[in-house]
Amino acid sequence: MDAVCCQPVAARDESVCHFRLETLKKARDFDRVFRQGRAWSGPEFSVIVYRRQRGTGRVGFCVSKKLGGAVQRNRLRRRLREVYRLSKEKLAARWDLVILARSPAMTATYRQLEELFVQLVRKAQILKEPGPSELPKS
Numbered sequence: 001m002d003a004v005c006c007q008p009v010a011a012r013d014e015s016v017c018h019f020r021l022e023t024l025k026k027a028r029d030f031d032r033v034f035r036q037g038r039a040w041s042g043p044e045f046s047v048i049v050y051r052r053q054r055g056t057g058r059v060g061f062c063v064s065k066k067l068g069g070a071v072q073r074n075r076l077r078r079r080l081r082e083v084y085r086l087s088k089e090k091l092a093a094r095w096d097l098v099i100l101a102r103s104p105a106m107t108a109t110y111r112q113l114e115e116l117f118v119q120l121v122r123k124a125q126i127l128k129e130p131g132p133s134e135l136p137k138s
């Protein structure tokens with residue numbers, strides 16, 4: 001399962017349930033993505049991808065202290081997390097991603113971040129192939 005609800009089963013209200021992303025937590029996981037992964041860059045951030053042997057895809061976020069104070073960095077991290085969360089169903093399985101923020105991301109709109117993310121994962125060719133029901137009808 002990609003996401004795990006943070007509330008006990010009995011207390012779950014599906015309309016307000018918040019999902020926890022599978023994230024990269026250990027330094028060795030980040031190092032593996034940085035060393036063995038491939039990167040695609042845009043003005044606001046770079047996406048570095050690494051194909052895992054098994055398991056589900058995970059994501060990590062790098063927002064340097066050079067970009068601003070903790071409040072600004074956490075706000076950017078939340079926005080990038082939401083962009084990923086809303087797009088993860090379209091991504092192929094078993095890819096680790098690191099999103100490496102740059103200074104223009106601090107002033108970018110949510111729409112710009114979302115469009116750049118889709119553009120970069122399309123370049124990285126990690127989008128799922130559309131199924132027969134998802135193909136446009138002509």
